Amino acid sequence: MCGIAGLWGTNEEQTVRGMMETLRHRGPDACGVHLTEHGVLGHQRLSIMDPEGGDQPIYNECGDAAIVANGEIYNFPKLRRILKRRHDLSTGNDSESALHLYEDVAERAAEHLDGMFAFAITQGNSLYLARDPIGIKPLYYGRRGPDLLFGSELKALNGLAEDIREFPPGTWYHSRLGFKRFYEVPNHSPQELSAEKHGRRIRETLERAVIKRLMSDVPVGAFLSGGLDSSIIAALAKRHLSELHTFSVGVQGSRDLQAARLVAEHLGTIHHEHVFTERDVQESLPEIIYYLESYDQDLVRSAIPCYFTSRLAAQHVKVILTGEGADELFAGYTYYRGIKDPADLHRELRRSVCSLHNVNLQRVDRLTMAHSLEGRVPFLDTELIDVAQRVPPHFKMYRDEGGRLIEKWILRKACEDLLPSDIVWRDKEQFDEGSGTVDIVGAGFDHILASRETPEYLAKHTAAALRSPEECVYHKLLSDAYSGSQAVLGNVARWSFRDEPAT
Numbered sequence: 001m002c003g004i005a006g007l008w009g010t011n012e013e014q015t016v017r018g019m020m021e022t023l024r025h026r027g028p029d030a031c032g033v034h035l036t037e038h039g040v041l042g043h044q045r046l047s048i049m050d051p052e053g054g055d056q057p058i059y060n061e062c063g064d065a066a067i068v069a070n071g072e073i074y075n076f077p078k079l080r081r082i083l084k085r086r087h088d089l090s091t092g093n094d095s096e097s098a099l100h101l102y103e104d105v106a107e108r109a110a111e112h113l114d115g116m117f118a119f120a121i122t123q124g125n126s127l128y129l130a131r132d133p134i135g136i137k138p139l140y141y142g143r144r145g146p147d148l149l150f151g152s153e154l155k156a157l158n159g160l161a162e163d164i165r166e167f168p169p170g171t172w173y174h175s176r177l178g179f180k181r182f183y184e185v186p187n188h189s190p191q192e193l194s195a196e197k198h199g200r201r202i203r204e205t206l207e208r209a210v211i212k213r214l215m216s217d218v219p220v221g222a223f224l225s226g227g228l229d230s231s232i233i234a235a236l237a238k239r240h241l242s243e244l245h246t247f248s249v250g251v252q253g254s255r256d257l258q259a260a261r262l263v264a265e266h267l268g269t270i271h272h273e274h275v276f277t278e279r280d281v282q283e284s285l286p287e288i289i290y291y292l293e294s295y296d297q298d299l300v301r302s303a304i305p306c307y308f309t310s311r312l313a314a315q316h317v318k319v320i321l322t323g324e325g326a327d328e329l330f331a332g333y334t335y336y337r338g339i340k341d342p343a344d345l346h347r348e349l350r351r352s353v354c355s356l357h358n359v360n361l362q363r364v365d366r367l368t369m370a371h372s373l374e375g376r377v378p379f380l381d382t383e384l385i386d387v388a389q390r391v392p393p394h395f396k397m398y399r400d401e402g403g404r405l406i407e408k409w410i411l412r413k414a415c416e417d418l419l420p421s422d423i424v425w426r427d428k429e430q431f432d433e434g435s436g437t438v439d440i441v442g443a444g445f446d447h448i449l450a451s452r453e454t455p456e457y458l459a460k461h462t463a464a465a466l467r468s469p470e471e472c473v474y475h476k477l478l479s480d481a482y483s484g485s486q487a488v489l490g491n492v493a494r495w496s497f498r499d500e501p502a503t
Contacts, residue, residue, distance in 0.1 A: 002027040002046050002056070002070045003369075004139075005156050006120050008039035008127045008175065009147030016040040019149075019156040025291075026070070026152060026369045030055045034066040038125050043068040046372055048318060049076075049217055054093030060103060061088050064123060067102075069095035070152055071117030071137040072376070074212040079112070092217075095119065102128060110172045111182045114212075114382070118152065118167070127175040133183035134380050135169030135357025138365055142487070148175075153366070154293050154488045164487040169357045185354050185385060190346060190392035198391050199414035202384070206414075209381035210236040213321060221245035221317035223309055224271070225435070226259025228408060228426065229323030229332075233378055235418040237321055238267045245316050249274045249308040251436030256305075259423060266420055274312045276305075278440040284308075290481040291370040292363060294492045295474040297467055299363055305435040306367040314371040324360050325379035328352035329388040330408040331396035332428050337405055342393040349396070353385060358493035445473045465494070 003023030007016050013035055020031060020042040027044030034041040034057040043056040049072070057066040073079070076094035079101065083089065087100045094115075101109040102121050107128060109121075116136035121128040129150060131139045141150040142161025149161045157164050167173070170183030191198075210233060214220055222234040224246035238244045246269040248260035257273055264271035281304055288307045289300060313320050327333050331349060339345040361377070368375035378384070391410055398409030406412070407428050416424045449457060454469045457476070466472050482488040 002068075003044040003152040003156075004068045004070050004118065004120060005042040005044075005149075005151040006040060006068070006127075007147060007149050009145075011035055011037060011040050013040050015160065016042040019151050019160070020044055022155045022158075023152055025372060028372050032057050032068075034068065034122065036122060039122065039127065041066060041068045041120055041122060046318065046369075046374060047218070048072065048374055049094045049215075050092035051217055054091045054095075056093070056095065058091060058093060058096050058099055060099055060123075061090075065099060065103060065121060066123075067095055067099040067119055067121045069098060069117060069119035070139075071095075071115060071119070071132065072213075072215065072374070073097055073113050073115040073117060074215060075114040076215070094215075098130075107172055107174045107177060107180070108182075116376070120150065125175075128172065129167065130172040131167050131169055133170040133382055134185075134353070134361070134385075136361055136365070136377060136380060138362065139167035140164055140491070141167055141173075154491055155290075155482070158482055158485050158487045161487070164491065166358055166491060183382070185350055186389045187350060188386070188389040191390045192392065195395055195410060195413060198395060199410055201387050202391070202411060203414040205381070205384045205387045206232070206378065207236050207239075209378040209384050210321070211240055212381070213376040213378050214240060216319050218318040219245070219316070220319040220321065221247060221313055222269075222321040223313070223323070224248050224260045224263060224269070225256045225305075225323075226261075226263055226423065226426075227256070227323070227428070228412065228424065229326040229379065231259075231263045231323075231419050231423050232326075232411070232415045233321050233323050234263065234269065235267055235415070236378075238269060244269045245313075246271050247273070247309050247313045247316075247320070249276060249305050249312060249435060251276065251440060254436035256435045259426065262420060263423055266423075272312055272316065274308055276308050278444060280308070281437070281440060282444050286477050286481065287370075288367070289474055289477045291366045293366060293478070293488055294362065295464075295466075295471060295478045295489075296359070296492060296494055297471040297474065298495060299359060300471075300474045301437055301441055302360070303363045303367055304437050304441065306363055307370065310368045310371045310373050310375075314373045317373070319374045319376065320368060322364055322375050322377055323379060324364050324377045325353070325356065326408065326411060327428075328356060329379060329385065330391075330411045331393065332408045334407075334428070336397055336407065345393040345397060349393070350389065353380075355493075355495060356380070358491075359495040362493070441470065445470075449473050449476050464489070 003026030142164035
């Protein structure tokens with residue numbers, strides 16, 4: 001996991017080094033620059049694979065091609081066996097496989113990678129950029145006259161480029177060929193198989209996804225809120241690790257802390273927890289929003305416990321498994337209950353998965369990387385997405401014999417042998433709810449934006465469609481952090497407008 005930055009069209013090394021400095025939190029272990037007459041690539045490294053010999057940029061055998069990359073290539077072991085027949089691999093770093101693939105198949109290289117990634121390759125006078133299928137790893141780009149700038153976070157481009165945009169997921173760019181999409185979230189019709197067959201497919205595919213994500217030369221841990229999704233991931237990981245560290249946070253007496261202790265004891269993990277207070281939130285909020293690069297109320301609320309959990313985990317491991325994606329694949333959110341037509345629910349779940357790249361996945365990436373921690377998301381393995389898209393909606397939002405709707409029913413059934421029954425059938429709570437965050441946010445922010453100032457603030461920022469006094473506070477903090485830059489404010493995604501606008 002790392003941070004990348006670059007400038008194409010001119011070779012201003014100091015510009016890229018300044019961009020790299022804003023990304024140092026993503027990779028404090030090493031840094032490197034590749035300078036050519038056509039442009040500059042920069043890299044901040046968090047050492048995960050081949051910590052001693054895998055610094056970037058990585059070069060091909062004759063030195064005319066170079067790569068800087070962020071992420072993990074999970075099919076690297078298989079690719080390595082194939083590539084070493086034609087190439088001299090100089091490192092044990094998984095990113096090197098993308099470089100040699102580019103030599104072999106040019107712009108189609110991204111299509112052969114299984115993983116989460118954003119990378120840049122230069123060869124001669126050409127530049128190639130690519131981002132993983134779901135957008136787990138971030139990438140942004142913008143123009144400065146004829147020059148192209150790109151970086152892992154918006155803050156790297158802030159003040160340097162115009163018309164800054166998110167690089168689309170599942171897409172590659174070539175300086176001569178432009179942009180091309182290489183992946184779309186499947187739009188399968190549900191298969192009318194038994195619940196047992198669907199459940200078995202889910203379980204087997206998910207376990208393979210977890211095993212892939214244990215690939216690391218440094219310690220791996222797991223977030224553990226005590227909810228269904230993180231508990232399943234921890235349980236599957238523990239089956240393949242002799243030792244697993246798990247991490248949970250919440251306010252004093254929160255339901256997440258209690259449930260996580262139960263799961264950790266059941267699985268036999270090395271468990272760590274942190275209790276945070278209202279004052280902790282108030283003191284950390286400006287930093288949380290700076291790293292998050294968003295003012296969206298839902299996203300900030302869930303970012304708060306994610307920040308504290310990441311900070312705790314970074315004291316013990318460098319890689320963390322998380323449960324993101326399960327709610328979107330298997331109908332975990334409350335609002336899905338209101339979608340009566342199965343076909344509409346099927347479409348909405350696909351839309352939800354397609355939207356993850358700049359909402360929940362942005363939160364996971366930014367808050368883990370704020371603490372130099374790599375987050376991995378097994379539920380968003382492309383094979384599991386394919387399997388989940390074939391499951392009928394009535395197995396996801398299931399109505400039992402008593403008429404009660406049970407969200408993620410098929411996932412619960414597929415994994416019910418792994419966990420205590422109280423955890424498997426625990427009611428869904430979002431991270432900010434179970435941790436107790438929602439009970440303490442929104443209070444004590446008058447020193448940032450007094451409540452009497454809210455109407456005037458709303459009137460001044462109508463284009464932002466702010467939904468509450470609380471969201472006004474988040475908007476102000478983000479504006480202050482980036483001096484009101486539209487580069488950041490203009491890229492804030494709004495996943496849902498379920499709440500009524502503030503009045």
